[in-house]
Amino acid sequence: MATVVRAALVQATWTGDTDSMIAGHVEHARNAAAQGARVIGFQEVFNAPYFCQVQDSAHYRWAEPVPDGPTVTRMRELARETGLVIVAPVFEVEQPGVYYNTAAVIDADGSYLGKYRKHHIPQLPGFWEKYYFKPGNTGWPVFDTAVGKVGVTICYDRHFPEGWRELGLGGAQLVYNPSATARGLSSHLWQLEQPAAAVANAYFVAAINRVGVEEYGDDDFYGTSYFVDPRGQTVGEVASDRAEELLVRDLDFDLIEQVRQEWAFYRDRRPDAYAGLVRP
16 A cells, blocks of 8 residues: 555535536546545535525435435446545435434445544534534444545534544544534634644544535635644645635655654553543
8 A cells, every 4th residue: 555645635615506516526536536646535515505504494405315325326436437535525314304414435446435424513603503413323433445544523523532532543544524614713723623633643634624605604614624744734735715626635654653653642542541531
């Protein structure tokens, strides 16, 4: 397996309909593959607007099954075409009345590896997610892909260190965090939390945010997506805070072992001393 993995992410503006949103991401993926990328991740519910700015039952129309719905089926075809590992976040319906905020992970040959369902569900002005989503019940899977071990957290999950650590203990080398976060209180945390998680757990993080103003609220999604390495340093430039953008970056997975030897956080963990962390 290659030491240096060329990885990609997309921050996108809402086009107004699912078909054109998917078409745009297909083109981004083809472009990434043409640049030599081997893995790509998209933003939270990438094929829809961020409808959680309002509470309206009409928005259940964006939900589809995983993996048998049209979007994941199309992403599996795209993976076979491009040879990309794809992290595809969608609004999942499991059965009538049961919905999740989900990311499907697809290997480079188009095989469906599994899903991650968002654990932490906010219910705040502009982020009315409990109206739509149940808390995730898939645990913290780490997917053994053609490029290495890939994990996923989704947006609000990033505020909770336990999930990041679970992924590290599971062997993750690269963790995608697809998000929808708007200007204001989160902007400062966006610059801090994911580099801190990368350092604490000694892996790469792909931080993806939407960009632009959408039709269901006045919030301005500020983009600034980035890759960060196990030392907490961004890999290349951070994306625009205003425009749609594809980032393609080279990630040297050898750095993970190097950092874990320099900073022996896993060796020096004290799980015997952490019982209080799991008290309600």
